[in-house]
Every structure is written in structure tokens, then in C-alpha cells.
Amino acid sequence: MELIRQHARVTAALMIREMSTRYGGKPGGYLWALFDPVAHVVMLTLIFQTIARLPALGTSFPLFFATGYLPFHCYQTMQSFVSGTIKSNKALLSYPMVTPADAVSSRYLLQASTSFLIVIIVMNVVALESDLTLHIDLASAAGACFLATLLGLGVGLSNIALFARFPIYEQIFGVVMRPLMLLSGVLFLPHLIPHPFDDVLLFNPVVHAIILFRKGVYPEYWAQGLDLNYLYTFTAISVFVGLSLFTFSARAMREG
Template identity: 45%
Template sequence: MSYLSTHFRVVGALLVREMSTRFGSKPGGYIWALLDPAAHIFLMTLVFGAIARTPALGPSFALFFATGYIAFQFYQAMTSYLNSAVRANRALLSYPNVAPIDTIVARFILQVCTTSLVAVVVLGTIIATMRVETSLHWPSILEAVSMACVFGLGVAMINSVLFLKYPLYEQVFSIVNRPLFMISGVFFLPDAIPAPYNHLVLLNPLVHIIMGFRQGFYPEYRAIGLDMNYLYGIAFLTLFAGMLVFTFSSKTLRNE
């Protein structure tokens, strides 16, 4: 009980520190967290609105791209922010009460809250300004978000260790991770890709996250190829591997 109490206090202190470091004491930092995704969605809406008459789903280009972009960000922003959690708080790890996992937990909580707030504000604004009534299916939305967070957390825990041990791996991961935005279904529907290429696309767990997320906003979307069992398996297997690597590298994380 004493250990848990100490753990909660440390995570709380780290959370306050991360908020101050990331957003600063002025509201401008929080505003930018909202403006950045809004600007991306607005730009994609303008570009693709000029190319095509209607989006792949529904009447709104903004909502179509927002559902893809926000769902992807629950994974991408998570890994980007958590990858450096241990390294950024290295000085604090000299204190025996601060464990490497505390830095991960603090950043995980902050990132989930930040992306959720962005999702509510951006998607809420788009839906409120649409002329077509939208019916939300919350179980699909929350399920996709949860799996994106679990998968992102697992990847980040693995990266936290491997980035320290193998600097070259950090460069390789950056190169491999960069095109995911283009091939994960943010701009297109995997259902529309002809065989056998659609089977290759569906190997990407992020595709299933985005398809599941979009099902929550488009009741008519059948999401052919969506396999939540596959997504659950990949997400929790990655998380288990991350916890295993992280646990057995505790000394390395403190002393590297």
C-alpha cells in the first residue's frame, strides 16, 4: 500500500511537471495543441475538396479527414511523446522513489487527456457546423481509441529501451514510422483497395483503428475487412512485449 501511495504521488508530481514543461504557464501552449490538428484537417479539406466532389464517406470532407487524422493521432502522438519519457527525465531517476515506469505513466495520462480534448473540440466543432445530422456510436469510438492507446503505449515502452541501447534503431524507426500516415487509411478507405493489395494494407493495425473509429461516426459504413480480434491481439501482444523489455531493462534505464 505504501509503495502504491508513493507511486501515485510521484506520477502526480511528474504529471504537473510535464504539463508545465510542455504547455508552459500561459494558455498559448494549450491553444496550439488545438490549432495544430485543426490546421492539418483544414488543409487536407481544401486540397481534396478541390480534387474530388464528395469524400469517400458522408457529405463532409472535414469530418472524413478528421476521423482519420484524430484516430491516427491517438497512436502517433502517443509514441512520439512517450518515446523520450525516460530520457527527458533522466536526472530525476537518481532519486530512489522515482522509477522509469513513472515517467511513462505520467506522459501517458497527459497525452491521453490532450488528444481526447483535441478530439472533442475539433470533431465537436465540425459536427456542430455540419448541416447533416450525425449519429455517434460511442462503443466503436471508445474501443478504437483504447486500442490505439494500448498499441502506442506498447510501442513506446519498447522504443524507450531500444533508443537508449541502440541509437541507430531510433533513426530506423523514424524512417519506417514516417510513411504510416499515408498508408493507414487517413486519406482513403481500405475497402476500396482491390485485392490482393487490400490484404497487405489490412496487416497494418492502425488501419483497423481508423476503420473502427470511423464506424462510430458513420452508421452506414460497413468497414469490410475490419478485424477487432486481430487488433486486440497485436495491441496487447505489443504491450506485453513492451512491459517485458521495460521490466528487464530497469537498471539500463536508470544508468545508461
């Protein structure tokens, strides 16, 4: 019990430190965290409104792109933030009370809460701007965001260990991930892609998180291609593999 209390105290202290270093030194603080998703939604809306009369779903371009980009943002920012945990907290790991697990926990909790806050704010802004009344299925929408953060956590944990052992992997991973937004269904509905490319896209678990989120926002959306069992299984395996690699590498992280 004492170890749990110590872990909670250290994690809380690290969260405060992360908030201070990540947002405290920038004008506007948390407003900077909103800039990326808002900028992407606005940019995509301006581009596609010039080439299409209606989005692939519904009548609002901002809403369509927000429902695609926000769950993707939950995954991408979590994966990136967790992957950099050890590099950013190297000096603190020299203290016996601070463990790599504390650093990861603080980053996950901070980024998850930030991502959920961003989703709530952006969705409300889009609804007001488009004069829409949304009937959101909170279970589907919140579940999609939560699963996206867990998936990001699993990938991030694996990356911590693999980046430390194989420096070239970090470069390869960065290159491979660049087109991920285009391959995750942010800009389109996967079932509208010609066969067999639609089936190939569905191997990407982020696609299923986005479909689930859109299903929670659009009551009329049939969510073709959504496989919840695949999303749950892939996320669970990702977290398990990430935790295993992270645990086996914990001592090397502290000593390296």
C-alpha cells in the same frame, strides 16, 4: 498499499511537471495541442475538395478526414511522447523515489487525456462547421481511441529500450514511420484499394483502429476489413512486449 500510494503521488507530480514544461511555457498552452489535428484536417479538406466532389464516405470532407486523422493522432502522439520519456526525465531518475515506470505512467495518462479532449473538441467543431448532427456510437469511437493509445504505449515502451541499446534503430524507426499516415487509411477507405494491396494494408493495426472509429461515427459504414480480434491481439502483444523490454532495461535506464 504504501507503494501504490507513493507511485500515485509521484505520477501525479510528474504529470503536473509534464503539463508545465510541455504547455505552460507556450502562448496559448493547450491550444497548441489542438493546432496539429485541426491544421491537418483543414489542409486535407482544402486539397481534396479541389479534386473530388464527395469524400469516400458521407458528404463532409472535414468529417471524413477528422475520423481518419484523430485515431491516427492518438497513436502517433502517444508513441512519440512515450518513446522520449527517459531522455526527458533523465535528471529526475537520479532520485530514488522516481522510477522509470512513474515517468511512463505520467506521460501515458497526460497524453491519453489530452488526446481524448482533442477528439471531443475537434469532432464538435467539425459538426458545427459542417452543420451536421452526429449519432456517434461512443463504444466504438472511444474504444478505437483507447486502443490506439494502448498501441502507442506498447510501441513507445519498446522504443525506450531499443533506442537506448541501438542508437541507429532510432534513426531507422523515424524513417520507416514517415509514410505511416498514408498507409493507415486516413485519406481513403482500405477496401477501395485494389487487391492485393488492400489485404497488405490490413496488417497495419492502426488501420483497424481508424475503421472502428469511422464505424462509430458513420452508422451506414459497413466497416469492411475490420478485424477486432486482430486489433485486440496486436495491441495486447505490443503492450506485453513493450513492458517486457522496458522492465528488463529499467535498471540500465536509471544507471545510464
